[in-house]
Amino acid sequence: MSVPHSLLALLREGPKYGLQLQHEFESRTGEVWPLNVGQVYTTLQRLERDGLVETDDGEPERSQKRYRITATGARELAEWLRTPPDLVPPPRNELVIKVLIAVHLPGIDVHEILQVHRHHVVEVMQRYTRIKAEASEDDVGLALVVDAELFRLEAIVRWLDAADVRLKQWRPLAPPAPAAALPEPTRTTEVSQ
Amino acid sequence: MTSALELHQVSKIYDSGPTEVRALSDVDLSVERGELVAVMGPSGSGKSTLLTIAGSLDDPTSGQVLVDGIDLAAVSRSDRAKMRRRSIGYVFQDFNLLPGLTALENATLPLELDGIRAKAARATGLEALEELHVAEHAGRYPDELSGGERQRVAIARAIVGERGLLLADEPTGALDSVNGEAVMRLLRAAAHRGVAGVVVTHEAQLASWADRVVFLRDGHVVDQTVAPPGPESLLAAGERR
Numbered sequence: 001m002s003v004p005h006s007l008l009a010l011l012r013e014g015p016k017y018g019l020q021l022q023h024e025f026e027s028r029t030g031e032v033w034p035l036n037v038g039q040v041y042t043t044l045q046r047l048e049r050d051g052l053v054e055t056d057d058g059e060p061e062r063s064q065k066r067y068r069i070t071a072t073g074a075r076e077l078a079e080w081l082r083t084p085p086d087l088v089p090p091p092r093n094e095l096v097i098k099v100l101i102a103v104h105l106p107g108i109d110v111h112e113i114l115q116v117h118r119h120h121v122v123e124v125m126q127r128y129t130r131i132k133a134e135a136s137e138d139d140v141g142l143a144l145v146v147d148a149e150l151f152r153l154e155a156i157v158r159w160l161d162a163a164d165v166r167l168k169q170w171r172p173l174a175p176p177a178p179a180a181a182l183p184e185p186t187r188t189t190e191v192s193q
Numbered sequence: 194m195t196s197a198l199e200l201h202q203v204s205k206i207y208d209s210g211p212t213e214v215r216a217l218s219d220v221d222l223s224v225e226r227g228e229l230v231a232v233m234g235p236s237g238s239g240k241s242t243l244l245t246i247a248g249s250l251d252d253p254t255s256g257q258v259l260v261d262g263i264d265l266a267a268v269s270r271s272d273r274a275k276m277r278r279r280s281i282g283y284v285f286q287d288f289n290l291l292p293g294l295t296a297l298e299n300a301t302l303p304l305e306l307d308g309i310r311a312k313a314a315r316a317t318g319l320e321a322l323e324e325l326h327v328a329e330h331a332g333r334y335p336d337e338l339s340g341g342e343r344q345r346v347a348i349a350r351a352i353v354g355e356r357g358l359l360l361a362d363e364p365t366g367a368l369d370s371v372n373g374e375a376v377m378r379l380l381r382a383a384a385h386r387g388v389a390g391v392v393v394t395h396e397a398q399l400a401s402w403a404d405r406v407v408f409l410r411d412g413h414v415v416d417q418t419v420a421p422p423g424p425e426s427l428l429a430a431g432e433r434r
Contacts, residue, residue: 164410
């Protein structure tokens with residue numbers, strides 16, 4: 001999630017104070033993504049340095065400063081909205097590694113491990129769903145944020161379900177035939193000779 | 194106080210020639226009034242079997258099923274049929290509305306089958322349609338309704354009258370996720386008004402609307418969640434990010 005671009009988007013509606021930006025950011029993301037006010041001011045300073053926002057002249061007190069988006073800032077925002085986020089996953093997914101390890105570990109029931117994780121993820125989903133259930137149905141910001149989390153978590157459950165079925169059907173290749181089994185025909189041959 | 198639904202050591206074995214299929218094994222489950230429980234499991238885990246047995250549409254091979262404290266095995270066939278009409282509501286994946294009846298006639302069908310006078314049944318049916326926000330479509334036939342509206346009518350039919358137990362099998366069917374969510378909101382609301390609800394599904398997003406999620410695997414209950422804590426815990430987690 002990009003805090004700088006979210007702030008630019010809020011400033012696109014008109015000039016605003018730092019504290020106001022913090023409140024609006026939180027309310028529009030359904031208060032699921034808290035943002036502290038220090039973070040807001042640090043980000044605004046950086047945006048100002050890069051020429052993406054500007055302030056009214058002559059007000060030294062940061063809480064009194066009103067921020068405006070510049071033409072460069074508006075261009076940056078428009079470009080950012082259309083830039084696809086990096087969808088390449090991190091090289092190592094901890095849950096996948098745990099399951100891969102469990103598959104080969106003696107004395108471990110991999111299906112039980114899968115269930116432990118499924119249980120945990122579904123519980124987190126129940127908590128997110130409760131936020132949505134108890135919010136007003138027209139709080140679209142909250143619904144969008146919570147939906148994104150729910151779809152992400154659901155994908156994990158679906159992977160766990162698929163892993164469960166795959167591992168249930170999986171028959172590991174028979175270990176290589178014991179070395180002793182191979183010479184037998186030879187011995188037979190020897191006997192027959 | 195008795196639970197709305199209790200299953201004790203319920204097993205179901207389908208005998209097909211030389212092989213027997215154990216669909217449910219020693220399942221224990223109880224559902225209270227005001228509670229929505231989701232039963233989650235992959236295909237073939239026994240979810241639908243569990244629901245048909247809970248709804249007295251099929252008998253267990255062994256074990257006990259109690260609806261409102263009444264042992265289904267101990268009542269006559271006609272009394273069981275009466276319980277199915279009066280105490281239990283079903284919602285199916287494909288809605289199962291009768292095409293020749295209007296939304297209101299579909300919703301009042303269980304009452305009329307139960308011998309309630311048409312006028313009284315009509316008033317109660319309208320109340321149920323109102324609860325599901327489809328009263329304005331009362332006079333329409335199923336093929337004049339959208340998928341979401343049809344499922345609302347089906348839920349109205351399931352909760353009409355004084356039903357204490359609501360059983361739903363993959364109730365969001367082919368609906369998109371937003372309409373599916375609306376169905377789950379309605380089931381949750383019905384449960385929280387005092388009905389005991391059981392939803393079987395393989396979808397985690399639907400299951401997460403329940404107060405409790407029971408995991409079924411190969412006919413066994415392997416695990417279940419407890420009622421989730423409030424959302425504060427998630428917001429606190431967010432602050433640490």
